[in-house]
Amino acid sequence: MMNALLESHNVSKVYPSGPIRVTAVRDVSLSIAEGEAVGLMGPSGSGKTTLLKLLGLLSRATRGSVFVRGEEVGGSEHRRARLRNQFFGYVHQDFAIIENETVERNVLIPLEYARPRPAWRECRSRTQMVLDQVGIGWARKRNPSKLSMGERQRVAIARALVNNPVVVLADEPTAALDGVTAEEVMTLILSIKDRGASVLIATHDDRVARRCDRIVRIVDGSLVTGGDSPQGRAVLTPVGANRRAVGVSFPGDGTFRVDLADGCALVVPFTWARRLGQATTEQQVNVRIVGDGRILSWPEVGEDIDVLALLEGDKKEAM
Ligand SMILES: Nc1ncnc2c1ncn2[C@@H]1O[C@H](COP(=O)(O)OP(=O)(O)OP(=O)(O)O)[C@@H](O)[C@H]1O
Ligand SMILES: [Mg+2]
Structure with a gap:
């Protein structure tokens, strides 16, 4: 650190x-x-x-x-x-x-x-x-x-x-x-x-x-x-079984949004998006929600990632 x-x-x-x-x-x-x-x-x-x-x-x-x-x-x-x-x-x-x-x-x-x-x-x-x-x-x-x-x-x-x-x-x-x-x-x-x-x-x-x-x-x-609240971090660990995300978008406010199959959306900073390489709005990514729905697994990244917010319908929850 x-x-x-x-x-x-x-x-x-x-x-x-x-x-x-x-x-x-x-x-x-x-x-x-x-x-x-x-x-x-x-x-x-x-x-x-x-x-x-x-x-x-x-x-x-x-x-x-x-x-x-x-x-x-x-x-x-x-x-x-x-x-x-x-x-x-x-x-x-x-x-x-x-x-x-x-x-x-x-x-x-x-x-x-x-x-x-x-x-x-x-x-x-x-x-x-x-x-x-x-x-x-x-x-x-x-x-x-x-x-x-x-x-x-x-x-x-x-x-x-x-x-x-x-x-x-x-x-x-x-x-x-x-x-x-x-x-x-x-x-x-x-x-x-x-x-x-x-x-x-x-x-x-x-x-x-x-x-x-x-x-x-x-x-x-x-x-x-993205501040320093203890729950502001999600630990992403590599997993085998992935769930398909339904969409990826760039809302234009510096974030990158992954809409998940069950209607939740994960909003992450661009710095994470960059890891996708040439990510486009069409690209499908694999993510998996585990536990209480706040912790996600990302198959290619095995390190701490700052998660901005988990959006569920209209309800916006700061993590
Ligand atoms: N000196 C001041 N007295 C009273 N209110 C103020 C003062 N300075 C800022 N504010 C108010 O505080 C709030 C935040 O203002 P601030 O300038 O920090 O916003 P900002 O995010 O930098 O906005 P912008 O993107 O337009 O630059 C606003 O509602 C503004 O009207
Ligand atoms: Mg200003």
Whole structure:
């Protein structure tokens, strides 16, 4: 088991909103391992940005705790600020670009807070390097307000990577990018896994989610599945006798759905679907329900698999 770099234990965020209170995140427990890329998916308004801000110490939880490398972060603003600057890289959903500063200054900001602070020359060369990596090295001296949305997004990504963060929290980092550029940027973001860093990406884009190691889904502020609830795992062991599934489909939300012969459906993340190789909607797969119907056997895979949910008719059960 890899070490958890970042964890939340039952974090909730309640926003006052006029006379009512909005619970934007509800009792979310999530653990992100060293070198792991986790995709966070969910409908608009489901709490993705709020959760990223809680985990990234940009916002304080109403209840619950955040742990960095196994240590509870706590309320000390000094400690939170130090971790924000040294541990995390953020790609904000709205890019958070400072309009009257150059692209270079925008990207440099995390280096100014780094301790020890690198020499100026080093700051500039690192900034140039990440701008080159995201394909906008030419824009270093430009004013960001003159850039296209996709270029601005890449400025935000360069800023998140410039300080070699241990965890990158990226909020819809490819929303303004075309498919090819999005793929390139994802490759760049995911390359930080090679040095044991981790990534949490909020996204609506299946192509992005598919490249993550694991997908968690949030609905109305709660993780529906794929979190760390003990019953969130099903152990799949090889078996001989298989039952035929009646259908396989891609609902378009980053999951892969196997409808079973008895009317139940198993929803699994794309990462599992990938094991099927060139799975198509037509492909038949063999699965078998054993025990109480929650534990499935998969003939070719003899390891732990994250199961998102077992759907039975209209009743949706988070496992
Ligand atoms: N500062 C705030 N004050 C009050 N309510 C807020 C605030 N920020 C977010 N909310 C509410 O919390 C809920 C979750 O918002 P959040 O931005 O986290 O969703 P999201 O999943 O990131 O959505 P999107 O996919 O549209 O980016 C929404 O109902 C939103 O209106
Ligand atoms: Mg959001």
